């Protein structure tokens with residue numbers, strides 16, 4: 001089992017591309033955002049704790065996610081691999097992932113960085129906000145905050161993997177199929 005990290009800003013298309021790629025290569029798509037939203041809908045303790053942060057556009061504290069990530073790795077151990085979408089988002093999470101991968105004998109194969117310019121992120125955010133039922137897609141101020149938090153807290157994770165020579169940068173501009181083809185060609 002191996003891990004491919006799908007990395008990018010909010011509205012860069014990670015969720016859409018993660019689903020497509022998982023179908024094409026037979027990996028499990030593991031989106032921390034999707035898992036947290038499901039936890040919230042099921043009114044679990046994690047879901048309720050996470051909701052406050054998600055609603056404000058903040059990151060959920062690292063320690064709330066540790067157990068969840070380990071659980072996903074164990075669950076997928078007998079599969080070909082995982083496409084990890086939305087994790088790690090902090091350097092601390094990158095360290096946790098590294099330790100867990102070592103502990104469970106799993107390789108972190110590559111980081112696929114979906115590169116979308118800031119103005120395009122804003123435009124996509126506005127577009128998605130029109131028909132999204134996500135609690136963090138309603139208010140433009142919260143959507144901007146998510147992009148700002150990405151730039152402050154998550155971008156350093158991108159740099160961390162670039163320095164480790166693990167990153168492939170893929171342009172996220174263009175239609176969905178076009179980007180999907182580019183991603184496939186990069187792995």
Ligand code: AMP
Pocket residue numbers: 010032033034036053054055057058059060061062065085086087088089093136146
């Ligand atoms: P996403 O669906 O990836 O855009 O995630 C939606 C929200 O879930 C984020 O804005 C965060 O509040 C929370 N979230 C998802 N993944 C993480 C993570 N790795 N670390 C912290 N918070 C996260």
